[in-house]
Amino acid sequence: MINGYAAYKAKEELKPLSYEPKELKTNEVEIKVTHCGICHSDLHLIDNDWMMSSYPFIPGHEVSGTVVRLGDGVKHLQTGDRVGLGWQAGSCHTCEQCESGHENLCASSQGTCVGRHGGYADHVIADAAFAIKIPAAMESEFAGPLMCGGVTVFSPLRKFGVKKGTRVAVIGIGGLGHMAIQFAAKMGAEVTAISTSDSKREEAFSFGATGFINSRKEPDFAAHAEKFDFIVSTVFASMNWQALVNTLRPRGELCFVGALGIPVEVSAFSLLTRERKISGSAIGSPGMLEEMLEFAATHGVRPMIEKMPMKDVNLALKKVADNTVRYRMVLVND
Numbered sequence: 357m358i359n360g361y362a363a364y365k366a367k368e369e370l371k372p373l374s375y376e377p378k379e380l381k382t383n384e385v386e387i388k389v390t391h392c393g394i395c396h397s398d399l400h401l402i403d404n405d406w407m408m409s410s411y412p413f414i415p416g417h418e419v420s421g422t423v424v425r426l427g428d429g430v431k432h433l434q435t436g437d438r439v440g441l442g443w444q445a446g447s448c449h450t451c452e453q454c455e456s457g458h459e460n461l462c463a464s465s466q467g468t469c470v471g472r473h474g475g476y477a478d479h480v481i482a483d484a485a486f487a488i489k490i491p492a493a494m495e496s497e498f499a500g501p502l503m504c505g506g507v508t509v510f511s512p513l514r515k516f517g518v519k520k521g522t523r524v525a526v527i528g529i530g531g532l533g534h535m536a537i538q539f540a541a542k543m544g545a546e547v548t549a550i551s552t553s554d555s556k557r558e559e560a561f562s563f564g565a566t567g568f569i570n571s572r573k574e575p576d577f578a579a580h581a582e583k584f585d586f587i588v589s590t591v592f593a594s595m596n597w598q599a600l601v602n603t604l605r606p607r608g609e610l611c612f613v614g615a616l617g618i619p620v621e622v623s624a625f626s627l628l629t630r631e632r633k634i635s636g637s638a639i640g641s642p643g644m645l646e647e648m649l650e651f652a653a654t655h656g657v658r659p660m661i662e663k664m665p666m667k668d669v670n671l672a673l674k675k676v677a678d679n680t681v682r683y684r685m686v687l688v689n690d
């Protein structure tokens with residue numbers, strides 16, 4: 357029996373739920389959950405904001421734990437291995453995207469807690485390809501938030517080829533942004549943090565930023581024309597996107613990783629004359645996850661977390677909803 361905390365209805369508190377797991381498929385793995393981070397996506401799923409939730413379901417997709425059961429076909433893991441599991445718990449493995457190492461873009465991608473039970477539980481089951489070994493130097497409590505929020509910002513930095521001297525700007529210093537600053541700085545970039553609040557300045561510097569722009573005081577970014585090679589936007593709010601595009605150097609790129617539902621209006625001319633790009637990025641493939649965990653372990657990139665016992669999940673969810681967590685909440689099983 358697997359025991360967890362489930363959403364039974366939108367906008368209601370989670371309540372205990374126990375279920376008998378199906379027989380493991382040959383490619384599946386059962387993970388004993390030691391920690392599970394809370395992501396804003398969990399809140400959206402609980403409230404059915406994306407119209408994709410079916411109740412009851414156990415949320416949670418920032419899992420770290422140990423392998424306790426393996427399907428016959430799983431060769432790359434052993435029982436007792438420490439593994440992380442993020443947003444994705446399955447893909448088809450046969451489509452063009454899967455075969456080219458972009459499993460996160462598979463049209464048949466399965467979410468860890470979409471249409472199945474996730475990680476606010478004592479155990480969780482997933483396609484073993486998405487259970488990523490946690491390097492020895494990485495503490496379990498930090499691995500969960502890296503598996504979702506971490507890879508969300510690591511992947512676009514890597515894909516752009518951020519390296520020593522690249523000028524990176526990170527919009528928003530929160531659950532995603534504080535990890536983006538660290539990753540970019542450890543890749544050797546000169547990082548500027550962009551925030552609406554001066555209160556984030558010192559912390560941004562402590563994460564590795566060397567520049568800071570208060571976008572409320574400088575909404576037109578006039579003093580920063582053609583300054584950045586790569587801008588990663590983690591915010592959900594609307595901004596002066598044209599002004600931000602104007603801060604891009606030739607061949608620079610503005611990449612969205614925040615779940616932004618509003619249109620982005622910029623002049624095509626401002627893109628073509630400087631060969632600038634606007635792009636988006638979503639989570640990361642198993643290969644990218646592995647690379648990200650290794651990089652974080654080696655370079656000391658860690659999310660800033662608050663921990664609460666799994667049984668206090670409703671209190672923890674409320675803190676995340678109220679935006680009072682600095683910066684990721686992690687539930688701990690005893």
Ligand SMILES: [Zn+2]
Pocket residue numbers: 395396397398417443504505
């Ligand atoms: Zn997430």
Ligand SMILES: [Zn+2]
Pocket residue numbers: 447448449450451452453454455459462463464
């Ligand atoms: Zn596929």
